[in-house]
Amino acid sequence: MGIKIVSTGSYVPEKVLTNFDLEKMVETSDEWITTRTGIKERRIAESETTSELATKAVISALGRETGEDIDLFITATATPDMFFPSTACLVQSNLKNKRAVAFDVSAACTGFIYALYVADSIMRTKEIEKAVVIGAERFSKIIDWKDRSTCILFGDGAGAVVLEKGEEEGILGFDIGADGSYKDLLKVESVGSNGEYPWYLFMKGNEVFKIAVRTMAESAKNVLEKTGISPDEIKLLVPHQANYRIIDAVAKRLGIKNDKIFINLDKYGNTSAASIPIALDEAVREGRVGKGDLVLMVAFGGGFTWGSCIVRL
Ligand code: ACO
Numbered sequence: 001m002g003i004k005i006v007s008t009g010s011y012v013p014e015k016v017l018t019n020f021d022l023e024k025m026v027e028t029s030d031e032w033i034t035t036r037t038g039i040k041e042r043r044i045a046e047s048e049t050t051s052e053l054a055t056k057a058v059i060s061a062l063g064r065e066t067g068e069d070i071d072l073f074i075t076a077t078a079t080p081d082m083f084f085p086s087t088a089c090l091v092q093s094n095l096k097n098k099r100a101v102a103f104d105v106s107a108a109c110t111g112f113i114y115a116l117y118v119a120d121s122i123m124r125t126k127e128i129e130k131a132v133v134i135g136a137e138r139f140s141k142i143i144d145w146k147d148r149s150t151c152i153l154f155g156d157g158a159g160a161v162v163l164e165k166g167e168e169e170g171i172l173g174f175d176i177g178a179d180g181s182y183k184d185l186l187k188v189e190s191v192g193s194n195g196e197y198p199w200y201l202f203m204k205g206n207e208v209f210k211i212a213v214r215t216m217a218e219s220a221k222n223v224l225e226k227t228g229i230s231p232d233e234i235k236l237l238v239p240h241q242a243n244y245r246i247i248d249a250v251a252k253r254l255g256i257k258n259d260k261i262f263i264n265l266d267k268y269g270n271t272s273a274a275s276i277p278i279a280l281d282e283a284v285r286e287g288r289v290g291k292g293d294l295v296l297m298v299a300f301g302g303g304f305t306w307g308s309c310i311v312r313l
Contacts, residue, residue: 003123004170005161005311010060010281011053012157012268013045014190019152026148026218033152036238038244042155042269044140049081050158052088054136057158057277058091061132067095070162072131074113074119078188078302079228080104083154087136089094101128108186109240109301111135111273111308113158113176119163120171134160135273140187143202153242154201155269169312172229174293175222182211186302212246213302216308217253220298224254229294231255234310236289240299241265241275250298262288272301289313 003258018041019030033039045053059065073148075087088102101122107114112135119131129234136158145151163171190199216239224231237256239247241264251261262283276297283289291313298308 001124002166002169002171003120003312004166004168006164006283007061007063007162008160008277008284009057009059010159010278011056011060012043012118012278013048013053015044015046015124016041017044022152025145026151027179028148028152032151036245037153038263038265039152039269040266043157045156050077050079050136050138051081051087051094053138053158054087054091054134054160055094057134057136057160058095058132059154060281061109061162065095067097067132070095070097070100070130070132071128072119072122073134074099074105074115074131075104075134075136076107076115077136078106078108078111078272079142091134096176103156107178107273107301107305108303109242109270109272109275110303110305110307111301112276113174113297113299113307114305116171116309117174117176117307123163129165131163132160133163134158134278135275137272137274139201139272142199142201147200149205152200153231153270155271157252157268157274157278158269159274159281161277161280172310172312173223173227174307174309175219175226178303178305180303182304186304209243209246211304212242213249215304215306216246216250216298216300219252219306219308220254220296223296223310227310229310233294234260234296235293236283236295237261238276238279238283238295238297240301241279242270284313
């Protein structure tokens with residue numbers, strides 16, 4: 001018995017916000033943003049909510065507008081429409097499903113790997129045949145658009161995968177963890193019950209950067225070791241899309257060459273929990289990976305949280 005990703009999907013809102021647009025909003029430049037991060041533009045959801053973005057990503061993954069046959073919906077998000085019902089329940093309802101298990105997972109930018117880990121564990125132990133795992137975010141709502149050190153980094157979007165239980169093994173292993181002692185380096189306080197206005201994202205970018213590089217590289221090495229897979233066997237590295245320099249440094253530490261890294265942060269910025277499933281979907285649709293290929297996903301985010309996963313498509 002194994003668990004496999006049988007299809008992928010994604011959705012990004014239409015509105016494009018370029019670095020040149022940001023030049024008119026805060027004291028910054030296309031040159032600064034490009035050289036420090038690799039980001040050129042990002043998408044902004046003007047009216048669509050996180051659950052609407054998520055629903056469109058699931059429809060893209062399923063290739064149809066209903067999902068009565070899904071047994072489990074998990075959404076990774078740090079920007080749910082509301083405290084409850086969960087985003088997963090809203091997506092379930094949009095897909096006309098009235099019976100599945102549905103809930104959200106909160107692990108910031110690592111959310112998708114956490115959600116995949118939970119879905120994989122539940123599927124192996126319970127009578128769940130078919131699951132949808134989603135990463136969906138509307139970070140534009142929790143950004144201080146006057147803070148040039150953070151507003152240039154993030155964007156909105158959603159990605160999803162469909163998992164099925166079957167003969168073949170597709171999810172080969174995880175390395176996953178958290179260290180909450182770093183809670184003050186990256187946070188959004190006020191959507192929680194301790195919160196006070198303003199409810200913007202706060203980040204000590206420099207410190208996050210250094211720990212992100214070290215932790216992502218360590219986590220990826222751990223999952224390679226646990227699964228006995230060598231970096232050479234990996235067809236594509238699909239990292240969390242936060243910053244080109246972070247990705248480049250992690251890949252160097254792993255000995256993975258540039259042509260085996262998938263990057264789309266130039267188009268979307270950091271979409272937090274949505275970044276890996278959007279990137280995976282684009283990699284599949286562009287033919288960069290296909291059936292039988294090994295993909296290494298690695299993420300890092302607020303908490304701090306981190307996670308890596310190797311899948312055979
Ligand atoms: N435009 C122009 N100048 C800016 C901007 C901007 N948008 N933002 C900051 N600066 C200035 C600063 O004020 C500072 O000026 P000073 O030297 O006069 O004080 C200077 O640029 C350098 O600032 P640093 O913060 O040291 O710049 P750094 O090279 O670290 O780049 C960045 C900042 C891009 C945020 C980087 O630290 C980073 O990417 N960190 C990781 C953060 C991240 O991706 N977090 C997302 C969640 S975690 C994750 O997803 C991995």
